[in-house]
Amino acid sequence: xxxxxxxxxxxxxxxxxxxxxxxxxxxxxxxxxxxxxxxxxxxxxxxxxxxxxxxxxxxxxxxxxxxxxxxxxxxxxxxxxxxxxxxxxxxxxxxxxxxxxxxxxxxxxxxxxxxxxxxxxxxxxxxxxxxxxxxxxxxxxxxxxxxxxxxxxxxxxxxxxxxxxxxxxxxxxxxxxxxxxxxxxxxxxxxxxxxxxxxxxxxxxxxxxxxxxxxxxxxxxxxxxxxxxxxxxxxxxxxxxxxxxxxxxxxxxxxxxxxxxxxxxxxxxxxxxxxxxxxxxxxxxxxxxxxxxxxxxxxxxxxxxxxxxxxxxxxxxxxxxxxxxxxxxxxxxxxxxxxxxxxxxxxxxxxxxxxxxxxxxxxxxxxxxxxxxxxxxxxxxxxxxxxxxxxxxxxxxxxxxxxxxxxxxxxxxxxxxxxxxxxxxxxxxxxxxxxxxxxxxxxxxxxxxxxxxxxxxxxxxxxxxxxxxxxxxxxxxxxxxxxxxxxxxxxxxxx
Amino acid sequence: xxxxxxxxxxxxxxxxxxxxxxxxxxxxxxxxxxxxxxxxxxxxxxxxxxxxxxxxxxxxxxxxxxxxxxxxxxxxxxxxxxxxxxxxxxxxxxxxxxxxxxxxx
Numbered sequence: 001x002x003x004x005x006x007x008x009x010x011x012x013x014x015x016x017x018x019x020x021x022x023x024x025x026x027x028x029x030x031x032x033x034x035x036x037x038x039x040x041x042x043x044x045x046x047x048x049x050x051x052x053x054x055x056x057x058x059x060x061x062x063x064x065x066x067x068x069x070x071x072x073x074x075x076x077x078x079x080x081x082x083x084x085x086x087x088x089x090x091x092x093x094x095x096x097x098x099x100x101x102x103x104x105x106x107x108x109x110x111x112x113x114x115x116x117x118x119x120x121x122x123x124x125x126x127x128x129x130x131x132x133x134x135x136x137x138x139x140x141x142x143x144x145x146x147x148x149x150x151x152x153x154x155x156x157x158x159x160x161x162x163x164x165x166x167x168x169x170x171x172x173x174x175x176x177x178x179x180x181x182x183x184x185x186x187x188x189x190x191x192x193x194x195x196x197x198x199x200x201x202x203x204x205x206x207x208x209x210x211x212x213x214x215x216x217x218x219x220x221x222x223x224x225x226x227x228x229x230x231x232x233x234x235x236x237x238x239x240x241x242x243x244x245x246x247x248x249x250x251x252x253x254x255x256x257x258x259x260x261x262x263x264x265x266x267x268x269x270x271x272x273x274x275x276x277x278x279x280x281x282x283x284x285x286x287x288x289x290x291x292x293x294x295x296x297x298x299x300x301x302x303x304x305x306x307x308x309x310x311x312x313x314x315x316x317x318x319x320x321x322x323x324x325x326x327x328x329x330x331x332x333x334x335x336x337x338x339x340x341x342x343x344x345x346x347x348x349x350x351x352x353x354x355x356x357x358x359x360x361x362x363x364x365x366x367x368x369x370x371x372x373x374x375x376x377x378x379x380x381x382x383x384x385x386x387x388x389x390x391x392x393x394x395x396x397x398x399x400x401x402x403x404x405x406x407x408x409x410x411x412x413x414x415x416x417x418x419x420x421x422x423x424x425x426x427x428x429x430x431x432x433x434x435x436x437x438x439x440x441x442x443x444x445x446x447x448x449x450x451x452x453x454x455x456x457x458x459x460x461x462x463x464x465x466x467x468x469x470x471x472x473x474x475x476x477x478x479x480x481x482x483x484x485x486x487x488x489x490x491x492x493x494x495x
Numbered sequence: 496x497x498x499x500x501x502x503x504x505x506x507x508x509x510x511x512x513x514x515x516x517x518x519x520x521x522x523x524x525x526x527x528x529x530x531x532x533x534x535x536x537x538x539x540x541x542x543x544x545x546x547x548x549x550x551x552x553x554x555x556x557x558x559x560x561x562x563x564x565x566x567x568x569x570x571x572x573x574x575x576x577x578x579x580x581x582x583x584x585x586x587x588x589x590x591x592x593x594x595x596x597x598x599x600x
Contacts, residue, residue: 129561136568140575147579153586157595160583163576164525164592168516171532174565175509178539185547187557235598
């Protein structure tokens with residue numbers, strides 16, 4: 001293949017497959033109509049499998065650019081595989097959610113796949129224009145998904161709050177990018193750090209660069225629900241349909257982290273690191289402070305929740321705080337610890353939401369009280385849920401424990417002892433509200449109500465549970481994946 | 496007119512947008528505030544493109560391209576946002592976020 005255009009097409013094959021799948025899902029939905037829409041779900045799963053196959057085809061391929069905009073590298077590959085895996089689980093949840101099945105509409109899958117296309121471009125580009133477009137494709141799909149049940153007042157309210165906060169944050173981020181463009185004369189992140197204009201500017205008066213950085217970070221902070229941009233999270237997570245909440249809590253949040261890591265790595269870890277002086281350290285300090293506020297806020301608010309869904313929302317805010325501990329280290333080891341923690345977060349959070357999908361189908365409610373004694377009626381999925389809770393708290397022998405261990409070790413190495421102390425204290429606080437769920441399940445009188453079995457969903461959650469414990473005992477594969485993925489981001493970051 | 500004038504206008508527009516979002520109780524004004532912020536960014540992009548690449552380097556149109564895409568993006572966002580607001584209006588008979596308050600702790 002000598003034609004550069006065709007070679008570029010091969011580089012973005014996963015994105016093309018995903019786009020075709022999304023369009024096919026939309027058309028297929030029109031053909032099958034109504035209650036048969038589960039078939040659209042199978043089509044989506046097939047498309048996701050094909051996308052994953054192409055992604056594995058790019059495994060270990062040397063980092064390169066396609067069309068001067070899309071960087072094909074192991075770092076992007078990590079987040080793309082993460083997205084595909086998360087989306088496959090979400091599609092399965094949609095197909096097996098009793099509440100969703102009754103309303104049975106296939107546009108669900110189209111919107112989910114559209115959001116995934118946004119994520120793909122967002123995490124695999126150094127070009128800020130393409131990043132913003134991916135970011136916005138993800139956001140627009142998420143707004144519609146949050147308000148998917150048009151007749152449901154909670155869902156409608158959630159989508160309105162989401163669109164207001166999202167629009168504001170995107171606006172602020174785009175304004176920040178315009179300032180950064182003015183300072184550097186380029187919208188390519190890998191050229192920015194070495195831009196002579198920027199280096200001269202930061203040398204004489206660093207304030208404009210500071211303003212631009214803070215404004216851009218505001219956009220990322222909203223996506224990963226970092227304080228003070230977390231206000232939308234509990235309301236949207238509670239009001240949105242549960243599979244959508246799962247998507248927002250796992251895939252959308254990871255995409256925000258992916259773009260944030262690439263942004264910070266290009267500016268402060270690449271060649272520009274020396275040119276930008278001690279600026280990276282100041283950004284790191286700011287992120288550290290925000291992380292401390294975020295996890296404290298998230299954990300203490302979670303203590304007071306009566307709804308399991310809202311509690312998981314606050315818990316996901318707290319977990320974003322833990323991940324940012326790794327980012328605040330501003331080292332490659334810290335970044336790879338953050339990526340490892342995201343992989344851990346994938347297993348335990350998807351599992352916990354799978355449990356929620358199952359029990360909402362059984363009891364029709366998301367309160368912790370409604371779970372009382374249900375552990376005896378559906379023992380397998382409840383025991384697995386306890387494993388997720390243990391992992392979310394960060395106790396051994398689970399993947400969550402090793403993730404926190406890596407983050408804390410790296411934090412102490414980088415002199416962030418105060419932050420690690422706060423994070424450790426927060427983990428203790430989180431034990432209280434996670435254990436409340438376990439207590440409701442097993443330490444109450446057996447419930448009167450019977451729990452109808454859902455074999456596929458239970459089997460699926462069991463697999464996630466085994467992975468949570470398995471990767472906690474045998475840590476090497478995930479860790480080497482996270483570390484190697486980061487090795488290759490630098491090739492593109494221009495160092 | 497120098498670059499400073501353009502930046503001043505865009506900064507003022509940005510500040511007005513933020514004020515509109517914080518002060519107004521009606522969601523439609525909030526959406527207008529968001530549009531103002533995006534357009535403030537557009538002024539910046541076009542102005543910086545004109546002044547940073549003034550001498551001969553006509554080929555670099557990054558900033559102007561960005562502005563065009565942001566206009567498209569704002570239109571898409573307005574379409575989705577208005578659809579959502581319309582749905583909220585049907586269910587709550589109001590377009591004021593304060594009156595839609597089912598989601599509380």
